[in-house]
Amino acid sequence: MTTYTDIQYAVTEGVATITINRPEKYNAFRGKTCDELIDALHRAGWDKSIGAIVLTGAGEKAFCTGGDQSAHDGGYDGRGVIGLPVEELQGLIREVPKPVIAKVNGFAIGGGNVLVTCCDLAIASEQAVFGQVGPKVGSVDPGFGTAFLARVVGEKKAREIWFLCRRYTAQQALDMGMVNAVVPHGELDAEVARWCAEIMQMSPTAIAIAKRSFNADSDSIRGIGGLGMQALSLYYGTAESHEGVAAFLEKRKPNFRSKI
Structure with a gap:
């Protein structure tokens, strides 16, 4: 049986639950995390005894907060360029022939918000928070996180989400169609x-x-x-992108325009 370090994998009554297990990092993913998620999705996706897959995050604070900026070397470590593990992970969520349900227990920010978008269904705790941060930290998701998000919430709202990088409550996410249901935090497991x-x-x-x-x-x-x-992957090599990461790690406002 596969041994994981960044995720947990469990099966109960035909449901595979895949949990990002990096609560100390608010379940931000690095390259290794993506590789393990890909392995677990393959494992569950083509197992005929599995009828549904639940994707969630460990702890009470976060579902997933996207790429771990402390591992940001132009690709969140792992296999190098960002396109390889993250692009494969997003595509696989859509490719496996089972419904993938996002159980959103807390912050779903950045790449975590994109994972919710890619999942077939999403059920959120009342304490969940959604949003994008890419343009704040010198990044962006140029595929499902933008174009597919626009199909989910509409063009104007999707552009607002990306251009302004605001935070949205679970109820706001429900109203715009990002999630299917919102329940009290203590009822999330039972509802899923x-x-x-x-x-x-x-x-x-x-x-x-x-x-x-x-x-x-x-x-x-x-x-x-x-x-x-x-x-x-080319943009991540620019001074403009590096400024976003540096500002995030140094807890200051970035000055992007000085790097253009």
Whole structure:
């Protein structure tokens, strides 16, 4: 059996739960985290005994806060350029023939917010917080995090989310269609379990065909994202991007325009 360090993997009554286990980093991912998530998704996605996959974060504070800036060397360590592990992870969430449910227990910021966007369904605690930070720290998600987000919440709202980098409550996320349901924090596990139990009663083949059909309409975004990720890997080598990371780590406001 695979041994993981950055995630936890458990199966209960046909539901695989994949938990990002870096609470000390607010469940921010590094390259190793992405590689382990990819392995776990493959493991659950093609196991015929699994009917649903739940993705969540360890602890009470965060679902996932995106890329670990302390590991930021132009690609969150691991396999180098950002496009490889992150692009593969996002695509795999959509590719596995099982519903992937985001159980959002806290902050879903940056790349964490993108993971919620990529998941088929999302159920949030009342204490969950959503938002993007890329332009604040010299980064961006040029694929599913932007183009697909626009399909989910609409063009104007998606541009607001990225251009202003504001924070949104769970109720606001529900109102704009980013999540399917919001429940009191103490009821989150039970609510997700209820949704999974309903899914487990459905035809797995019909569910898989439905998921493929939904994806067919938006899979061109994967190609757009691939191009964008290559551009992003070049952008991460610029002084402008480095200024965003330095400012974040030094807890100061960035001065991007001095680096153009």
